[in-house]
Amino acid sequence: MTSSEAKQAIDPRQLLDLLSDFVGSLAAHPSAVESLQSVCERLVSFLDVRAIGVSHVEDGHLRLVAYTDARIPGQHQAEDEQRSGPDIEAVARVEALSIEDLNDGSAAERWPAYTRHALATGWRSMAHLPIFGTTHVSGVLSLYHDQTRRWVELNLAMARLIVELAELYGADWIEIQKHKDVSAQLQQALDSRVVIEQAKGILAQAYGISVTEAFERLRVHARSRNAKLQAVAEAVVNLGLRL
């Protein structure tokens, strides 16, 4: 197998293209996970690697959240079952691990089952970079190649940075989405209350009853017809329904 020459320096124009693509992917993919997936796909060609995977630390395990090659889930599962492998170690030691040649014996000594699986699957070199969350390591970025490879620190730092930015965006997106949902629910609840209160006033005036009694009539009518209270109130206000 031929040794792969890693890029020694990042071309600023290529970096600009990557960052433009990155921003574009964040705008095009509203879902955080889709954005991360899109970023990983772009990084594959930028870094000239065969595959990329991103896992999150959840309940003491690594959960694969994005990957660009069908072989990665199997590799991930092998590591999870054995509770041993470079991803787990990179997270535990909070340190980047790069393996130039899986076949040189040192990887097999540290993670025998993982290395056997990786070689059988066709991988020859790997790099595993912890991803930093707000206060701790939140996951790991894994790069795979099918040839031996000398990993360039600058390129790895760039890849990690891009993924961390995507992760931060994702965290913000989830929070904003949650707020948007609640805000829409609040708007709907307020609109609904306005029409219900108006209906109470109309019925109170129409029958000379209190607003409490008017509300009870609305409620009983809605329940007996299996209708929503708001729908009954709207009928009272807009269609002249009297109860």
Next chain:
Amino acid sequence: MEATAILRTQSERAILRSREAVLRSRELVAKASATLAASEDIRRRFVQGELPTALLRSLEGSLGPLGAVSAAVMIASDGTPRGEIRVFGADGLERLDHLEFLVGEGPGTDICRGGRSALEPHLAEAVDRWPAYAPAALEAGAVAAFAFPLRCARRNMGALVLNMAKPGLLDARRFEGASDLANCCADRILKMQSLARPGELALGLEPLVGTNMRLQQGAGALSKELGILPADALALMRAYAWENAISIEDLVGLALTGGLGLDQF
């Protein structure tokens, strides 16, 4: 220096700058996490029945630092104010309470309609903008008014309104403090509402909307009496209140009993 070395140096600088951006973003996210932790405390207090006063406490605590004599939080839907909760730092300002609901205009109302900010350092000079609100607020003891949006996903879900007893602009520190308070209030309101069942208003928000909802009851009753739309009835009620200088409670009471005598309109 060779071209490749220059490119490499430029790339490294770009990475360093990006790394700094990430660190700043982390700080922001850390702040958000702290807010989230605080919201857990809010949730616990809500379960214990303490929450309806949480917003009031935030507002009361802000009066001194922001130099305000009264502060209110308004919530809105469909660009219309739907509720207000207000605190006072001095006696004799009570007529500011729900004044914007009574006259249908003012700084908070402008924000609820989508404005970015409503900053009037001299209400005496804002009579053209708010012909009903400005004189009434001045009479009630407010000389300046500043409103800031309660934002969620680029939309205004309400407003923070500050009233001052002295004229003059907010300095940069107070402006920033007011913006932060508005964000905090928006966050509290959303956290409260997140505890409600779908379609219902959170229990903790009831004190905000109570007065406005009674106004809607009155509008409903008057609309039935006069055979007009509730929105038109509300406008008539406001005109009546303005003419007769009565409170919302009295206004609603009269509307529900047919005592407004507006059938000549």
